[in-house]
Amino acid sequence: MSKRDYYEVLGVDKGASERDIKKAYKRLAMKYHPDRTQGDKDLEEKFKEIQEAYEILTNDQKRAAYDQYGHAGVDPNRGGAGFSGGADFGDIFGDVFGDIFGGGRGGRQRARQGADLRYNLELTLEEAVRGKNVEIRVPTLVGCDECDGSGSKKGSTPTTCPTCHGNGQVQMRQGFFAVQQTCPTCSGRGKIIADPCRSCHGQGRKEKTKTLSVKVPAGVDTGDRIRLSGEGEAGENGAPAGDLYVQVHVREHPIFVRDGNNLYCEVPLSFTKAALGGEIEVPTLDGKVKLKIPQETQTGKMFRLRGKGVKSVRSGTVGDLMCKVVIETPVNLTSRQKELLEELDTSMGKGEEAAKYRPKEKGFFDGVKKFFDDLTS
Template identity: 60%
Template sequence: MSKRDYYEVLGVTRSATEDELKKAYRRCAMKHHPDRNPGDAAAEAAFKECKEAYEVLSDGGKRRMYDQHGHAAFEHGMGGGNAGPGFGGADMGDIFGDIFGNIFGGGARGGSRRGADVGYVMELDLEEAVAGVEKRIELPTLALCDECDGSGSEDGKRETCATCAGRGQVRMQRGIFTMQQTCPHCAGQGQIIAHPCSRCRGAGRVEDEKVLSVKIPAGVDSGDRIRLSGEGEAGPAGSPPGDLFVEVRVRPHDIFQRDGDDLHCEVPVRISQAALGSTVRVPTLGGEAEIRVPAETQTGKVFRLRDKGVKSVRSRAPGDLYCKVVVETPVNLTAEQRDLLERFEGTFTSDNARRHSPRSSTFIDGVKGFWDRMTSS
């Protein structure tokens, strides 16, 4: 299968700036990162594809070669031994960590013997997500055994593995080939526990429940993840612990819908308010505000309140609040109100009704044209 154009992969134009490339890579990587799509082979392939594209396009020399020769620039040794994506270029772990920082938890991992990472989903109200909040959480985990201080040994001692003589590797002869593999007896540690701890049975870890206080920064949104280094499961036999990843889920709000840094809401107004004009008070996350509804306002009219949206963790300025007017039909009318409306309706005639109802007139004209076309065909 032929490779996709790198600019297409990141969704940018060929004249994209370095900052635009970085933002595009961030969006692509966040969408397809394996931590957010466990077990999804297609997402993993897309993640690798956007990493490769960013590695080339973020390097001035490589980008010039790619613009001139396309993917062929990195085939058949063209451009030197280190020109191709994935060879001698930027460390993609460093790039990912630099872009995402602690909010996403990117970057290179430690050794294979570290403890497992733990995921936790935290649900927040919109107000909590916008203002920031500190929450206490409880989660089951594997903690260091306090009987052996995580060593797994009853007496704190270890012995050299007799199988690998402490090397952690053993040699296997396969015909004329000699291969090395991890020692099956000590799992590559080079040492064994002669007297396992009675509580953890040599594992160095026991099941426990951890209580933590997590500070959620202001402006987070659904899908944001916060890494707490070292708060995951304890590593086996005293090795380093994993990390805890707290993923934010913002509950639906009764009034507002969030779209990035902006908020949207519907504002109901009476027919008289829309027809005559009125000042209407609307809610915001910081209190009440006013919008001036001009006379003859129709349903669907949107009013913008600047800086009344959300200042996200990645923004320098807050977004806006968009208020959509919805003209309500009155209900539960009194006899007097019904009489007034009937008298009002009586003022409309076939001659003036179209002038007072612009949308209705447009609709009627459309229907008439439709039938004219149908009858003439």
């Protein structure tokens, strides 16, 4: 059964941003999650299909391979470019047909590039907004210093494989056909290590924990990646090292919620301040600022503080801080305070007279009355 297009699976356009893809995935994941589908096998398969599409399209390397070559470019069983870290589309066919017909690219098997690595970096909102230099420790494979990555003991060198004579492949005839296979003696390397390095045991690589300095640019957000070229695993037999991808995750903040370049926060407002107006102090990432509250402010009113958000790591555009005021009902009132509130309520009158002070209340109950009148008419 052929696979569906990954963009079609998530219901997004081919040019969709990573943010749009994440939104689409969250929506579908909530709908088709196994906890919600009660053991429906078809829906479970659909959920797996959604997860697979999300994994490919949120990985820059895999997405590029998929956009260029389709499913073949990201199939790990066929050496897809999205998984091998170094293969191209020609390798997909070279591996399949080269061994059978003795053609393909032929010759010695190329030394494999080192694997890419991923490091998850947690930051506070303040660190993400301002940027910082951090030191990280990464366990990885590095080239052996003792043998300079050759795998041979110092003072010796690998010898040419006597079976394949350095080609990395051997040819076997079966009737009219010549079948080319990886050399069983040297595993396709074309060289034999007669006297292995004692430090790396002939592997040319050793495990080591590296300490790296990472410059986190100002404005990064959850999901952003920082690429450190050549800081992944060392390649085999002197091949290039892979890359290290530092995956950013920003912790939740007790006051602010970030959406793109904008910040949002809720500010409690007293009943009297909302009615009479005045100034209050609101927090920003740079300290407190004054915010003027007009008279008769209602709960839920949003105030915009321009330029108090986050500076974009890509465009340099600075977002805004959006302050939503929430009117707080007084609690723990004394008897006298309750009397004063009752006097205030009485002073506003009733019926049409009270509507002058509470227009929303009148509008609501007028709507309720009309609703029931329409039901009975």
